[in-house]
Amino acid sequence: MSRTAATSLLALTALVATACSSAGGATGADAGPPKPGGTLRLGISSSPDCVDPQQVGTNASLNVGRQLVDSLTDQDPATGEIKPWLAEKWESNADSTAFTFHLRDGATFSDGSPVDAASVKTSFDAIKALGPKSQLGSGYLAVYKGTTVVDPKTVKIEFSVPSAQFLQASSTMSLGVLAPAAYKKTADQRCQGDGLIGSGPFVFESLKQNQEIVLAKRKGYSWGSSLFKHQGEAYLDKIAYKIVPEPGVRTGSLASAQLDAITDVQPVDEPQFTGNGFTEPTRPNPGVVFNLHANVTKGVLTDEKVRQAVVKGINRPEVTNTVLTPNYKPATSILGSATPFYTDLSPLLAYDPAGATALLESAGWLPGPDGIRTKNGQRLTAKVVFSLVFNQNKSVLELVQQQLRKIGFDLQIEQRTTAESVQITQSGNYEYLWYNTTRADPDILRNLFSTKANNRSKLPAGNPVDAPLDAQSSTVDPAKRKPAAEEAQRAIIEHGYSAPVFELTQVLAHGPNAHGVGFEASSRLQLFDAWVSGS
């Protein structure tokens, strides 16, 4: 009995092993030309509470929403340039308060209605009306004045103050266009997919919370972005997003071919998919990197030399090499390297414990009995508030804590839930905040540092970043925008308003059957050119 069981087990294992190797061998070497048809089974880590791209801001939601809607423009992930999509061309006025888009012909929503100027106006007005429910859009349209239908193919979108960032925002799925009929449904209904009528290459099919989301190919689609690798319809018949919260089950399901591709590969699982027929596409997130954002009005952080010492006292390559993997880059600016107008400031962010110590000594911070420096009885200590939005946050901060201890700085780490950290951030009652933010435009710095916006550093008026931040927001001309954005990045680090640490990276893994799963400029999934073989 036990003998037969053992034999059949062995036979089975052998069978599985051969099945694997032949699958790997057949497609791993040469994928051949893209082939239409089939379903991509994509394992994702969390259930998108809402699938309406105009409302939600999480990657889980945006990775679904991107496939359902087209945007006025698209952004080149390689160069950051804005390219045609629903709009063939556009122009803005001198102070970037008005943008006129000229729409292409022939695009329709999946209910058959045309993508025209009136529908664009309806959609933008509706996003504005959502208020904070449009989690990202409400920021992009914060100073939105209105949209004018110039003629059926031309719309003019206006703002009350200069908004250079809007051009990039027009390329995001958050400002993707929905059909007028969509707004006959409530925002809550659209969240569940009901009335989610876009003009995108895929249409919504079904949603089961905590389980699965299915999208189907839009027949007759022929108005793809100028950045797509092919024109016409998408290759895939269907995309099935399977929600698999447990990382080990995600990787195991991919390895055993129960899934074709997965997102959020954990650093410990990365080596599993190198070579052996699997591929691991990665892309760093643009926007603000993971950083210790200082409140300059609190405790020891009021001392600029202390803040500068913290910037010098962090060994960034050690963080990425030990707690993370080589797929994650050490920060070289407050902005990630994939952000347009990013400036490489690595000399300012080099590990320099001697420099840090010298700064602290010169400011009168002398070593205390336990190694932590003191000055007039005050300990050199600050708290950092964080939540577990990224799994490795805690280990990263523990390592940074050890590194800073070497220069005599005591970093206290304090984990909070998302809801709690929101309250703390809004109240301004913090020393350091730990977070990152994805946005493929340097204007994100204005949101976070300008005295006219969130001002997380609590900077006073007349500080050195306000002027360059205003300057970069008032023109879409790269020749003027670039130097202003550079000046802002440099000032933020030189004054220690923030100590950047590392760039968040999206790590996917493909099985041998999946091809062409790509990233758009904000490092979210673009599945138009994706295809599957052998199914």
Next chain:
Amino acid sequence: MTRYLLRRILQAVFVLWAAFTVSFVILYLLPGDAVSAKLGGGEAGLSVTPEQLAAAKAEYGLDDPLPLQYGKRLLAALQGDFGRSIATGDDATNMVVSALPPTLAVTGFALVLAILFGGGIAFAGTLTRHRWLGNLLLALPPLGISLPPFWVGLLLVQFFSFQLRLLPALGSNGFESLILPAITLAIPTGAIIGQVLAKSLRTQLAEPYAEIALAKGASRSRVHFGHLLRNAAVPTLTIAGVVAGNLIAGSVITETVFSRDGLGRVTSSAVTAQDIPVVQAVIVLAALVFVVINLLVDLVYPVLDPRIRHRETTDA
């Protein structure tokens, strides 16, 4: 008997009300709220102003004075309406009710397995004439209780799904997808049943009536099934409530490991988001299940044990 029943039903209603009230109080004691978590979380927090946040809270009725909110929610809950989920926008009652069937399928199957395994081990362990075998079998329940379900689940997936590829690792489609999660849940539950049943069987076995029956020449198995089972069943039934609680709590883990939809997943995400309407709907439903099971158990007692029937009626 009617008064006994009436008292039990009143107790059940009190438990439901207490579950509702305690969950309400706890959710308000926690710092933060669902609207802040939803609208202010992560990148979204950049654009939401304190005024907008306040307006959004007002829209969900979160700015009313607490007693008023409590009254409104309780009144609506009495009519089965727990409000809309703040996180998903879906009707909270609907979310919970639609998550119920997949959870019931797994827990039901797990309960059957648990009774078979737990009961089987208890009987085999106390029936056998080989002392070593009995000891070995009866050592299994404490082992089963101490195995972390999360680890057991991952181990099962690893072996039966990833290595042997016999069963699916994910989803809630079809009977095949039930097997591994049900086994995971059945191990700790079966262990509890096995342990309690084995202990009461052993106690009963030492009673004079059992010894007399054996002395009269009845076979061990006849004594077990004919005499002991009925008496040993009372303490085992008493833990039915514990077992039910165990199954519901275990579903959070199994549903996460096996990527299933169900009450466990709905609960864990609603608690994380402090989504009050959903949490309350779940808690009241779980309390209802608990209360109904205990009520049924209480009603079965007098049938099994005439002494209870007698005592209750004379006391009352």
